[in-house]
Amino acid sequence: MIRRSQGFLSQIYAATDFACIQLVFLFSWWLKFRSGWIDFEPSLPVENYALWSVIYALIVIGIGYLSSFYTPKRKKRFSYELFTIIQIYTISLFVLLSLLFIFKELNLSRSYLLMFLVNSILLVSFYRYILKFSLKRLRRKGFNKQFILILGAGTLGRNFYHNLMQHPELGYEVVGFLDDYHENHEPGFESYSSIIGRVDELESVLNSELVDEVIIALPLTAHSKYGRIINTCEKAGVKTLIIPDYFDFLPSKPYFDNFAGMPLINVRDIPLDEMRNRFFKRLFDIAFSLTAILITSPLLILIAIGIKLTSPGPVIFKQERVGLNRRHFMMYKFRSMKVQSDNSSDTKWTTENDPRKTKLGTFLRKTSLDELPQFFNVLFGHMSVVGPRPERPFFVDQFKEEIPKYMVKHHIRPGITGWAQSNGLRGDTSIEDRIQYDIFYIENWTFLFDIRIIWKTIINGFINKNAY
Template sequence: MIRQSQRFLTQLYAITDFICIQLVFLFSWWLKFNSGWIPFDGPLPFKHYMLWSFIYGALAIGISYFVNFYTPKRRKQFSFEVFKIVQVHLLSLLLLLSILYIFKEVDVSRSYLFLFLVNNILVISFYRYIIKLSLKNMRQKGYNKQYVLILGAGSLGRKFYTNLKKHPELGYEVVGFLDDYQEKHDASYSHYKPIIGKIDELQTILNKLIVDEVIIALPLDAHRKFGTIINVCEKAGVKALIIPDFYDFLPSRPFFDNFADMPLINVRDIPLDELRNRLLKRAFDIVFSSIAIFITSPVMAFIYIGIKITSPGPVIFKQERVGLNRRRFMMYKFRSMKIMPEGASDTQWTVENDPRRTKFGAFLRKTSLDELPQFFNVLFGHMSVVGPRPERPYFVEQFKEEIPKYMVKHHIRPGITGLAQSNGLRGDTSIEERIKHDIFYIENWTFLFDIKIIWKTIVNGFINKNAY
């Protein structure tokens, strides 16, 4: 079975990556020097480039081992693999450039090396995606299984079992439960895998059954047993994983820190707390908002004229919102309503057929065109392109008392669009559901996640049936 041949698979991945790199070399050579699509002065001999391609391949394989790229990724998202591929090939190219500099190889085409790098990232990402998709399909059909034993048939163990059954593509199968206080499940859980023994029988059961991982789903008052359980698992060569009884308080991806030589669980690890991630997101925001303003400037000019013609008053509507670290800022929108007394709109929801809207304003709100000026908020640093939608201070004070974890959304900059909005939670929809999506986004942010949300927003369109 595949699970028993991980070392073989690792070697196979490495060989396949190396072959793939050499095929990309041939394609990039043809594209640069033989296709006629890219001008050049004249290449060095083919054998010369081939030598550096072999060196690059060796570097890439070595770095892949170093960054644990060949470890099992059954539970990882594909975005993790893409990140690792980019990391591996950027480091490989930097090392190759260093070697070229040391050996004074100044005649190697830099544009060819860039082409080689991009093609490697694209091709290897594509073939890894095909492999990941194929493995998922195999697991859904019952192949390439990993077998799991759950310790604890209480609410924690049952919750894990239920969640695991929702993801057959992961290829995990529960062999049963161990529990000290139950011999069989209640009638309502009779369809679950059976309770096959007590905790003290773990060693005997591991010797009798094929088990790859033991999930410890015991309550906190059973922590005295954890040491014995882990020792038994390690003696049998089986992985042991602990579900903390307080998991409801933890983020979806807990982060373990170290303080005063003691391991600590960071209850709210936020990827955008890291400087490199903040800089990447901010750079993208500046570039994207600048391009968006340039492209939509004719549309904004048309809207400016439309508002001036159809309704007296200012074109831009400014409203106070709560943003990053609970700081307040003025958010810009095209005015879509009649002139109201100052502060009147800060404590009122818009409703269907709202009499305050102008006819042109109703069109702007329905198409989300009234939000175009928010790209200036992004440029000024008040907002991001992607993030939780900002709310008015009046409603923030109200929601933070009514909705658990509502204030977590203010750990990052608010956005023009977000995960909730890209999934249809816009306008008059559940605040609780929006917050769940916002927290998931905050805890699982990646640059590719932002791109996915923007793409989904564009594909789904800007027409909002819930926008009044």
């Protein structure tokens, strides 16, 4: 019943959202003007606020429908729904403010509108979470099921079936498999749903069985059958999803792109490919590095004097590193070693009791103070405050042959600190582990993630036991 009434359920969702917004209006009105906690008299009668509350609710619902907010979200996590709620309700408020300006309704309390927005988001998010949690419990008990037919009983199909069975809260039941080469599952897979026919029998199976979605898990050699399969499913009104046979090569978040009018699978979703994300990250880098330079300027001067007094040679050590898009740049550090040839410094690791280090240099490296000049690299655009640590060209050429996906780190600017470093992977630690952390950061970047890494770096301290 529920499965066949999704359109009706969407209307129920919209009606509930409308009711929630009106409840929030009453609560926010009482809190602002009648509770006595905020000593303020409304400049407009309650009827004016009620009218704009109804208009705001209609705007929310309209934008919700336009952004597919009221479509089924069985496969989506609640975090996705929460982010969408915040977006829709905030955008709707800006639309409301525009209407207030156009109709010269300028006496509405701005603090009331902010309170109204926050309370609306909180209430709607709360009831959506309770609803999602309740639906998951019902699905675990066998209610509100959707039925799936898997085409292909090979490795792809079996892997999908196995993963699906790990999530009973999604409420999916596999009707069976269709396969051209097997009548029964191989030994060890007897517990899987039965193979109920061949792929060519798809139309008759859809007519005889209750199926909501067809999962195509066929090898690339069966590519010629896809067109007929999809046409058959659409004729029966059944959704079709395709598992690519090359999914092992894809990262966790591939996405479709468009190039020259052709759809392409972009094998790696990088948030910093978006201009707005790069802009805000760069703006933060400039502000943070300028602040850091100003705050640490007395320390920078003292370290420079100390280096000059304790060993002959320049204060700043410049070394070539590989950065964004594999471009080379000169990275700045306070010199912590005796002056040596460029070839030696570019191709040798520093060891624990390295005789090239100066006494002051040993302290600077242990405390990471030798890296303070890299804030100038950030200002010049060579680096970011947060990102994968840059490496020397000699070792990049070596690691890219030895470590899978090593070069992915060069899709974004390198950083002074990173997700790997904030988790203790600094100095003489596993390069393979660092790359895994770097790739996770690249694929999951957010502004708050950067703040978290900076905070974690500060909390963990700058003393590095692995720094030689």
